[in-house]
Amino acid sequence: MGGGEEGGEEGGEEGGEMMGREENDRSWEGSVLQSPVCNECENWYVFPLEEFYDPEEEEEEEEEEEEEEEEEEEEEEEEEEEEEEEEEEEEEEEEEEEEEEEEEEEEEEEEEEEEDEEEEEDEEEEEDEEEEEEEEEEEDEE
DSSP: EEEEEHHHHHHHHHHEEOOOOOOTTTOOOOOOOEEEOOOOSEEEEEEEHHHHHEEEEEEEHHHHHHHHHHHHHHHHHHHHHHHHHHHHHHHHHHHHHHHHHHHHHHHHHHHHHHHHHHHHHHHEEEEEEEHHOOOOHHHHOO
């Protein structure tokens, strides 16, 4: 392991193991991270790209993320549908209640009409009875 440029030449030829490159020389290929081996000598260890980047793994992660997003969207859609169904049910219930109220009102009106008719009939009967009584009295007087 040499310091400075000597180590850099040797390391570069050996495929990126220990490389004695200067700090501002960043011409390595196929690597993703660098880490100083020692602060005194400016030797850098270059990690091969394959150690940290797996395209298949990244693809799998992306697919998983997409699946999770799709699941979340489906859940949101289901929730929205449920809310819509609940709203529709509430509206139907309200309509039914209104119809029931209308029916009750109609029934009450009919009952009132019947009562009115009965009262009228009763009044007529009373009048008839009074007339009869008057007639009888008149006849009796004669």
